[in-house]
Amino acid sequence: MRAPRLAMAAAAVLALEGAAVTVFAIIELFQLGAGEAASLITAIALIVLTLIGAAALFAFAWGTRVGHMWARSGGVVLQLLAIALVLATLTVPPIAWTFVLGVGIPSVLCFVLLLASTRKEAVRPPDSTEDPVAD
Structure with a gap:
């Protein structure tokens, strides 16, 4: 099964x-x-x-690209950890803005893409040609 475009975008961010x-x-x-x-x-x-x-991250990118839910779950966890790290960095003066922006923007973007992809797949009707247990 090939993942939708949102999942492909999330996989690209995870790979980057x-x-x-x-x-x-x-x-x-x-x-x-x-x-x-x-x-x-x-x-x-x-x-x-x-x-x-x-x-x-590479494994989660590959798994997200081929449509595995475990990969999206792992990707979400890593993005939440990265966002927590960025928020913690904001409390330590002087604030390392390069780090905050360099880690924070891709993490939030990937988090949103992973959640949107999961929601879209949950709404999409199942394909009758696929084995529902294969994932």
Whole structure:
């Protein structure tokens, strides 16, 4: 089953977020190589966790693209976590506006797209040719 346009747009945003997190992990890796880490073990753990987060975003993007509800659920959870992080950042002076806008705008956009896609699919009548248990 192919997902509707709203789900495709949400999948694209999830994939872009995954790419951004991957770039962030690569930057962390270069900083580790430059000797800028205070603790080697902590830096490696942070890089691994960052890559796991990127893999999760890519998996949710793929799942959303092919129409799986589990992927949208995971995507919504990650977007809510990102929005919470942005809101927490707003309480720490000085406010890092680049971070707030760079993370906040895509997170809110993706959250809205995922919810709208889910609502649209809930309203759409089921296709009689599909197996209802396949998803």
